[in-house]
Amino acid sequence: MSEQNSRGGDDAYEHHGGFPVYEPVKAGPNFGRFVDVFRRLQDLAVSTHAPDDVVDQAIAQAEALGDLLEPYKVGEGKSPAGFNVDIPGRGSLLLPPWTIEKFDADGVRERGHFRRYHLGGNGAVHGGTIPLLFDDLFGMVIHASGRPIARTGYLHVNYRKITPLWDELVVEGRVDSVDGRKAFCSAELRDLDGTVLADSEALMIELLPGQP
Numbered sequence: 245m246s247e248q249n250s251r252g253g254d255d256a257y258e259h260h261g262g263f264p265v266y267e268p269v270k271a272g273p274n275f276g277r278f279v280d281v282f283r284r285l286q287d288l289a290v291s292t293h294a295p296d297d298v299v300d301q302a303i304a305q306a307e308a309l310g311d312l313l314e315p316y317k318v319g320e321g322k323s324p325a326g327f328n329v330d331i332p333g334r335g336s337l338l339l340p341p342w343t344i345e346k347f348d349a350d351g352v353r354e355r356g357h358f359r360r361y362h363l364g365g366n367g368a369v370h371g372g373t374i375p376l377l378f379d380d381l382f383g384m385v386i387h388a389s390g391r392p393i394a395r396t397g398y399l400h401v402n403y404r405k406i407t408p409l410w411d412e413l414v415v416e417g418r419v420d421s422v423d424g425r426k427a428f429c430s431a432e433l434r435d436l437d438g439t440v441l442a443d444s445e446a447l448m449i450e451l452l453p454g455q456p
């Protein structure tokens with residue numbers, strides 16, 4: 245429950261802009277495997293060239309699976325997807341399968357890989373996937389720094405080298421400076437030799453009460 249602060253405002257409300265206060269939804273014991281199975285299917289959907297009858301069977305089975313799951317649809321903030329830090333990508337299929345290994349006020353570090361689903365061209369990761377990784381990281385950097393909820397005002401990415409699929413990689417970011425509602429952040433994506441593959445700068449703007 246939120247508290248009135250000394251200015252007569254509402255702390256939880258002010259901390260969350262116009263966001264509801266979500267309770268993290270804990271995943272059941274098999275949810276990580278559930279996400280893995282769908283990641284495999286995403287990879288296969290973009291890397292197979294099956295005969296028409298096999299495609300027809302796949303459609304029928306996928307539709308049956310959709311019918312099985314459809315009755316359990318829930319609204320935003322009610323699914324374990326995206327909330328479970330012990331599952332790569334926090335259990336969200338939108339996010340690449342990366343795992344948080346440092347989360348504190350001076351920064352956030354994650355380790356993981358990109359898969360066939362994330363292919364751009366000629367063996368390299370799709371250029372749109374890398375800003376996704378950085379943008380999500382900066383959201384966590386803000387949480388870890390203890391600042392109120394913020395949205396990305398801008399996100400600049402420098403692509404320094406080709407980012408490979410499947411190789412284990414590390415991304416690390418932090419708040420560099422703060423000016424009122426504005427937090428200026430930076431991050432680097434590196435391979436295990438320490439080579440910078442991409443780096444990024446972002447402006448994270450604290451939401452005002454009621455801002456979505």
Ligand SMILES: CCCCCCCC(=O)SCCNC(=O)CCNC(=O)[C@H](O)C(C)(C)COP(=O)(O)OP(=O)(O)OC[C@H]1O[C@@H](n2cnc3c(N)ncnc32)[C@H](O)[C@@H]1OP(=O)(O)O
Pocket residue numbers: 379380382383393394395396397398424425426447449451452455
């Ligand atoms: C759990 C969910 C949250 C996790 C977030 C994860 C990250 C995300 O992906 S968020 C999604 C992508 N981002 C968005 O959709 C944001 C869309 N934009 C907005 O909603 C608004 O622009 C918002 C709320 C960020 C700021 O709007 P508003 O409150 O009107 O701010 P505004 O007064 O224009 O700007 C505030 C300050 O930032 C500066 N600023 C704003 N945008 C920029 C920009 N692109 N470049 C440079 N400066 C900027 C302004 O100049 C101003 O500076 P100053 O205070 O010094 O005058």
